[in-house]
Amino acid sequence: MEGILRFARHSFLSYKALFGWLDPKVYILVMVMNPISQILFFAVLVNYVYDGDDLVGYIGANALILCVLNSVFGIMSIITSDRRMGTLQLVMATPVNKIGLFLSRSLAHVLNGLFTSVLGLIFGMVIFQITIPLEAILPLMTVWMVSIFAACGLGLIIGCFSLWTPSMHLLANLLASSLLLLSGANYPQNIMPDWLLSFADFVPLTKGVELTKQLLNEGNYSNVIPLLSAEFILGICYFVISFLFLKYAEHLSRVKGTMDLD
Amino acid sequence: MMRALFQTIRVHMGLSMARPMFQFIIWLSPLFLATIAIFIYSSASPEEIFHYVILGSGFMALWSSIVFSSASDINRERFYGTLEIIFVAPVPFVVILIGKIIGNTVWGFLSMVISFVYLMIIFQVEITIPNPFAFVSAIILVLFALIVFSFFLSLAFTLSRQAEALMNFIEYPIYLICGFMFPVTILPLWVQPLSYALPPTWAIELLRVVTVENSTFESIKIPLTGLLITTMIYVALGYSCYRAVERKARISGKLGVY
Numbered sequence: 093m094e095g096i097l098r099f100a101r102h103s104f105l106s107y108k109a110l111f112g113w114l115d116p117k118v119y120i121l122v123m124v125m126n127p128i129s130q131i132l133f134f135a136v137l138v139n140y141v142y143d144g145d146d147l148v149g150y151i152g153a154n155a156l157i158l159c160v161l162n163s164v165f166g167i168m169s170i171i172t173s174d175r176r177m178g179t180l181q182l183v184m185a186t187p188v189n190k191i192g193l194f195l196s197r198s199l200a201h202v203l204n205g206l207f208t209s210v211l212g213l214i215f216g217m218v219i220f221q222i223t224i225p226l227e228a229i230l231p232l233m234t235v236w237m238v239s240i241f242a243a244c245g246l247g248l249i250i251g252c253f254s255l256w257t258p259s260m261h262l263l264a265n266l267l268a269s270s271l272l273l274l275s276g277a278n279y280p281q282n283i284m285p286d287w288l289l290s291f292a293d294f295v296p297l298t299k300g301v302e303l304t305k306q307l308l309n310e311g312n313y314s315n316v317i318p319l320l321s322a323e324f325i326l327g328i329c330y331f332v333i334s335f336l337f338l339k340y341a342e343h344l345s346r347v348k349g350t351m352d353l354d
Numbered sequence: 355m356m357r358a359l360f361q362t363i364r365v366h367m368g369l370s371m372a373r374p375m376f377q378f379i380i381w382l383s384p385l386f387l388a389t390i391a392i393f394i395y396s397s398a399s400p401e402e403i404f405h406y407v408i409l410g411s412g413f414m415a416l417w418s419s420i421v422f423s424s425a426s427d428i429n430r431e432r433f434y435g436t437l438e439i440i441f442v443a444p445v446p447f448v449v450i451l452i453g454k455i456i457g458n459t460v461w462g463f464l465s466m467v468i469s470f471v472y473l474m475i476i477f478q479v480e481i482t483i484p485n486p487f488a489f490v491s492a493i494i495l496v497l498f499a500l501i502v503f504s505f506f507l508s509l510a511f512t513l514s515r516q517a518e519a520l521m522n523f524i525e526y527p528i529y530l531i532c533g534f535m536f537p538v539t540i541l542p543l544w545v546q547p548l549s550y551a552l553p554p555t556w557a558i559e560l561l562r563v564v565t566v567e568n569s570t571f572e573s574i575k576i577p578l579t580g581l582l583i584t585t586m587i588y589v590a591l592g593y594s595c596y597r598a599v600e601r602k603a604r605i606s607g608k609l610g611v612y
Contacts, residue, residue, distance in 0.1 A: 121519040129526040140536045141394055262374035269386040279393040 099196045106170065107200030123208065127158040131212040134278055135220060148222045149309035152232070153277040153301040155212035159205030159240045160268045160297075166201040167247030168264050170194065172254045180255075184342050191335050198244050205240040206233070228307050231316055235307070238324050239300025243271065245330025246296050252337035255344075275301040296330070299323040358445040362453025363460070370423055370458055379422050380461050384415035384469035391535060392477050400480065405562045408473055408481060410535040412466040413558050416500070417528055419462030424455045424504035426521045428512040428599075432609075441603055448596060455504045459497055488564045488574070495578075496557040499585040503553045506588045509595035513602075534558060553588060556581035 131154045138150045174180040183193070210233075217223065224232070250267050254260045274292040276284065281302060284292065292298045299319040306312040370376045391411040395403055428451070431437040441447050473479040483489045511520050529535065531545060532554040538546060549555045560577040563569055603609035 118519040121523045126523050126526070129523070129530065133526045133530040136530060136540070137394065137535055140540050141398065259374035262378045265375065265378045266382060269383065273386055273390055278390065279396065283393050283396050 099192065099199075102193070102196040103199040106197040107204070123161065123204075124211065127161055127208050127212050128215050131155060131158060131216055132219065135216050138278055139220065146305070146309045147220060148224060149305035150278065151216035151220060151222065152213060152224070152304040152308045153275070155209045155216060156236055156239060156297065156300055156304055157272055157275055157277045158208045158212045159236070159243060160271050161208060162201045162205035163240055163243035163296075164247040164250065164264050164268050164271070166204060167198055167244050168251040168254065168260060170197045170201075170248075171251040172260055175254055181345070184345055190338055190342070194248065194335070194338065195331070198248060201247075202237070202240050202244050205244070206236055209236055209240070224308055225311065228311070231313060232304065232307055235300055235303045235316065235320055235323075238320050238327065239297050242296035242300075242323050242327030242330060245327045245334060248334035249330055249337060252334055252341060255337075255341035271295065271297050274298055277301050294326070296323065296326055299326075355445070355449060359449050359453045359456075362450050363457040366454040366457035367461060370461060376419075376423060376461070379415075379419050380465045381468070383418055384411070384465045385472055387411040387414045387418075388469045388473050388477075392473060392479070394535075403479060404481070404565065406535045408470060408479060409558060409561050409565070411473075412469040413534050413554070413561075414529055415465040415469045416459075416462040417534070417554065418525060419458060419465050420500060420504050420507075421521055421525050421528075423458035423461070425507040425511055425524070427451070427454050427458070428508055429521075432512075437609060438603075441609060447600075451508065452501070452505065455501050455508065459501050459504065462500075463493075463497060483565055484567045485564065485569065488569070489561075492560050492564045495581065496561060499553040499557050499581055499588075502585050502588045502592060506592035506595060509592060509599050512599055513595060528552070528554060531555070532558065550580065551584065551587075553581060553584045556584055 131151070134154045135147070135151050138154075139147055142150070171180070174183050184190075186193075213224075246267065250260075250263050253263055257263070272278075274284075274288065274295045275297045276292070281289065281292070281298075299322055303316060303319050306315060371380070388407070388411040391407040391414075392403070395407045398406070428437065431440060440450055443450070470481060474481055507524075514520060531541070531549050532538070532552055533541065533549060534554075538549045538555055538559075541549060556577050560574065560581055563574050563577050566573070599609070
């Protein structure tokens with residue numbers, strides 16, 4: 093029990109440390125207004141292009157994509173902020189289990205990502221006066237939770253790159269744009285060429301977006317278990333890879349002593 | 355003075371491109387924007403594809419380059435601790451600022467061209483410009499209008515003290531309000547006055563009108579007049595903001611810490 097409490101406490105403190113110093117105005121602009129303006133833009137666009145067809149599914153899919161703000165940029169900041177503040181060496185040198193440490197620090201971003209997506213969905217529903225069936229809410233939240241978890245895993249891998257490169261904004265934006273493109277949130281996935289579709293299968297959020305559209309547009313629940321299982325396994329794989337990267341970085345830092353250097 | 359302006363453009367273009375984020379904005383972002391746009395408009399008519407995919411995504415690329423460079427350049431100098439030095443240099447601060455904005459706009463224009471070429475080569479989209487002279491003239495006017503708008507944004511963001519947050523926030527609202535990828539007329543009526551108060555709305559409308567076959571001066575007149583009027587308004591607003599920043603520097607002494 094004490095271990096679980098420590099895990100939750102660490103998660104909360106890490107998140108608070110990240111945003112605690114910010115002005116609430118900045119938080120609202122970046123974490124609330126920014127996602128809302130993004131979903132509004134894409135919702136207006138798809139509503140115009142597809143003449144309102146399957147709008148609820150597109151709004152749901154775009155709401156899920158908003159989690160990128162947390163799962164990529166937020167997760168990346170776990171490592172980059174430590175590096176910038178000079179505390180990375182202390183974190184890496186501590187005898188605490190790194191897997192538990194970074195999982196706990198990721199948890200707040202998974203929850204924040206879910207909050208951002210729900211906020212976007214509610215906003216889209218209010219603006220476009222659409223409703224979603226009550227019975228779809230629980231499966232939808234489960235799908236989103238798993239998808240965001242998987243996206244955070246990939247975000248942590250990219251975050252690990254900050255141990256080697258200073259070009260993190262480039263990598264994070266590249267990943268965020270790739271997720272927007274490959275997820276198919278704004279068009280039917282079969283529009284993408286086959287090679288891109290095959291690649292998209294190994295990218296988080298693609299299955300989450302597909303399930304969101306199926307749940308909201310067709311009321312089709314039959315693919316939830318297979319696709320969600322695949323998304324969960326993908327997430328686990330990403331976290332395992334990121335921990336291997338961290339281990340390697342830890343090894344390099346001991347051998348070369350260059351963890352805080354470019 | 356002109357030498358200082360050209361040197362600023364040259365040096366700033368190099369400095370901007372040294373930032374990895376700006377490299378992404380110029381070289382890679384246009385490809386993503388263009389691909390997403392062409393997928394969304396995959397079954398649209400060639401005219402819609404030209405107006406909303408080619409011009410739309412190209413303009414989005416241009417706008418992103420402005421947002422992530424010109425709009426926050428003063429703030430960046432403040433962060434580096436070089437703002438006061440630039441401000442007291444013998445060359446007027448306004449010349450240096452305009453030089454930086456021109457440099458960024460040149461990069462932004464290149465990013466727009468990358469988007470056009472990418473769509474032509476990869477997606478075989480046809481680009482036909484019936485009146486190249488009118489199109490080139492419109493592009494020059496559009497770039498001038500965007501330089502004026504960037505000048506205003508750069509100073510207004512400096513005064514707001516939230517340049518970085520605003521920089522991250524303003525990208526999508528302008529895509530939306532200015533109708534880069536759809537006609538402004540589909541927006542709610544209460545939003546449209548705001549759209550027409552912004553030069554980018556008239557700028558993209560002008561480009562769309564001049565690329566229509568058989569476009570006449572009558573059809574170009576409205577967006578052209580709108581662009582000229584809004585640009586003049588932003589010249590005045592930019593000048594007011596410049597005076598306010600100057601006041602902060604000379605009277606309050608708060609340029610670097612405000």
